[in-house]
Amino acid sequence: MVAITTPVDRDLRPDHARLIARTRQLLETGCDGIALFGTTGEGLSLSVDDRLTALDAVIAGGIDPARIIVSIGALPVPDVTRLCQHATDAGVDGVLLMPPCAFRDGITEDGTFQYFRTIVDRVARPALRLYLYHFPGISGVPVTPGVIRRLDERYPGTIAGVKDSGGDADYTQMLVRRFSHLSVFTGTEVDLPDLLATGLRGTICGLGNIMPRLLRAMVDAPTAYDRRRYLPLVLAGDAIVTRAPFIPSTKAVVAAELEDPEWRRVLPPMAELALVERQRLVVDFRRWDAGLPAECQSLDHAPPAYSEKVVSIRRA
Numbered sequence: 001m002v003a004i005t006t007p008v009d010r011d012l013r014p015d016h017a018r019l020i021a022r023t024r025q026l027l028e029t030g031c032d033g034i035a036l037f038g039t040t041g042e043g044l045s046l047s048v049d050d051r052l053t054a055l056d057a058v059i060a061g062g063i064d065p066a067r068i069i070v071s072i073g074a075l076p077v078p079d080v081t082r083l084c085q086h087a088t089d090a091g092v093d094g095v096l097l098m099p100p101c102a103f104r105d106g107i108t109e110d111g112t113f114q115y116f117r118t119i120v121d122r123v124a125r126p127a128l129r130l131y132l133y134h135f136p137g138i139s140g141v142p143v144t145p146g147v148i149r150r151l152d153e154r155y156p157g158t159i160a161g162v163k164d165s166g167g168d169a170d171y172t173q174m175l176v177r178r179f180s181h182l183s184v185f186t187g188t189e190v191d192l193p194d195l196l197a198t199g200l201r202g203t204i205c206g207l208g209n210i211m212p213r214l215l216r217a218m219v220d221a222p223t224a225y226d227r228r229r230y231l232p233l234v235l236a237g238d239a240i241v242t243r244a245p246f247i248p249s250t251k252a253v254v255a256a257e258l259e260d261p262e263w264r265r266v267l268p269p270m271a272e273l274a275l276v277e278r279q280r281l282v283v284d285f286r287r288w289d290a291g292l293p294a295e296c297q298s299l300d301h302a303p304p305a306y307s308e309k310v311v312s313i314r315r316a
Contacts, residue, residue, distance in 0.1 A: 001033040001069060001185070002026050002208035003040040005250050006054075008265050014046065014054040018263065020061035022254070029298065030216035031208055033067035035096060039138060039165070040206035040247060043071045044101075045267040048079050052086050065091040069131065069204065075100050081122045088125045094160045096204075098133035104140035113147050120155055129160035135187070136166055145178055152182070163187060163204050169195065176200050189234055192218060193227035206246060210253045210285070211237050214296040233292060240284045248273050249281055256282040257299055 004026065007018035023034055036058070037043025037051050046054075051070075059065050072083035072095045080097065087095050097119065099112050120130065132151070134143035143162065152159045162179070164172045165187030172191060176184045176199045183201040186192065192203055196219065208215055211234070218230035241249045248266050252273050255263035264272050273281065289299045 001035050001202065001204045002031045002212065003038045003187070003204050003206045004034045004036060005206070005209050005247065005254065006037065006041045006043070006046070007251075007263055008042075008267060009262075010265075012265075012267055013050050014057075015262070016054060016057035016061070018260070019054060020058055020063065022258075023058060023061075023063050026208070026212055027063075027067065029212045031212050032202070033069065033093065034063075035069040035071060035204045037073075038071040038096060038204070039135065040209070040250065041071065042247065042267045042270070044073055045270075048074065048082060051083060055087060055090060055092075059090055066093050068092045069094050069096055071096040071133070073098055073100075073133070075102055077118060077122065080119055084119060084123045084128070084130075085125060088123065088128050091127075094129035094131050096131045096133050096163055098135050098139045099141035099143070101139040101141075107141050109144055109146050112141055112143065113150050116147070116151055117154065120151075120158060128158050130155075130158055131160050131183070131185070132162045134162060134164045134166055138165075142166070145175070148175070148179060148182075152179070161185065161201065172200070173198055189215060189218075189238075190231060193221075193224050193231060196227065197224040206250060207234070207238060207241075209250050210241065210257075211289070211296075211298050213298045214292060217293075217296050230296075233296070237285065237288050240281065240288055244273055244277060244281065245270065252278045252281055253285050256286075 007015040009015045055070060070087040070092050072080055074080050084095050099115055132143045136142045161183030162175055163185045164175060167188050169191040172186050172195055180199055185201050185204045186195060187205060189203055189205050189207050214233060218227050221227040247270055251264050251266060255261055266272055286299055289297050290301050
């Protein structure tokens with residue numbers, strides 16, 4: 001699943017038309033689904049009302065809600081509750097929630113458990129499918145096995161799984177083995193080859209925005225050995241796009257691919273890449289993509305089409 005980046009208009013609100021069009025394109029390219037308003041989607045910088053309206057627009061635009069996971073992170077409990085109820089009532093596959101990222105000191109396992117318990121109890125929806133979001137680099141608070149176990153025992157069937165963006169493959173593998181009845185996703189694409197063989201559900205990833213065909217090929221490879229053959233390609237592409245901050249870099253590649261500069265706009269405190277840096281990034285990424293096997297290329301490398309009139313004038 002792609003942690004889709006969010007296009008925003010000049011008022012810094014989600015651009016519904018562009019978001020719907022890009023979602024369709026990614027699904028047609030082979031992605032199984034999308035995660036809206038996560039870390040890559042700058043969700044914490046969007047208002048609650050804007051996220052509610054954007055989800056409604058995406059579904060009204062023909063996107064199957066069963067192929068959508070919605071990140072509902074926010075600081076106030078009433079905001080999280082509202083986002084969760086709305087997404088659940090819309091019929092999405094599930095909601096993704098990390099502990100709040102403002103208060104880090106002194107938060108215990110019991111406090112983390114109580115936070116998730118409060119949300120589940122207030123949402124009060126039998127259809128709720130909650131994915132616990134472990135991303136201590138952002139939240140500062142880990143989602144530990146103890147917390148997962150307590151929540152799973154208290155709310156059987158409600159806790160759908162875990163997204164692990166901690167970057168520690170051993171930790172992810174431990175979650176897969178200890179909670180084999182839950183769907184465990186990784187946010188670290190390079191861990192896919194080996195972890196899929198142990199029961200990992202898949203990935204919810206930012207790189208899917210710009211290399212969906214390559215990741216599709218890696219996931220579909222029959223064995224861990226076959227999947228590892230794609231790793232050097234993924235790492236090479238990742239090295240290009242992470243030379244600068246990931247979100248503006250990803251949006252720069254998407255903007256170039258779609259020939260739509262509006263896609264470059266990011267939400268403060270993010271900043272767009274400087275012109276020279278952006279141009280180098282796009283050129284290098286296109287060169288990398290063109291060097292992939294044809295079935296793994298996600299960008300259009302067809303030569304530009306010129307009218308006969310233009311060609312003849314140039315020749316003259």
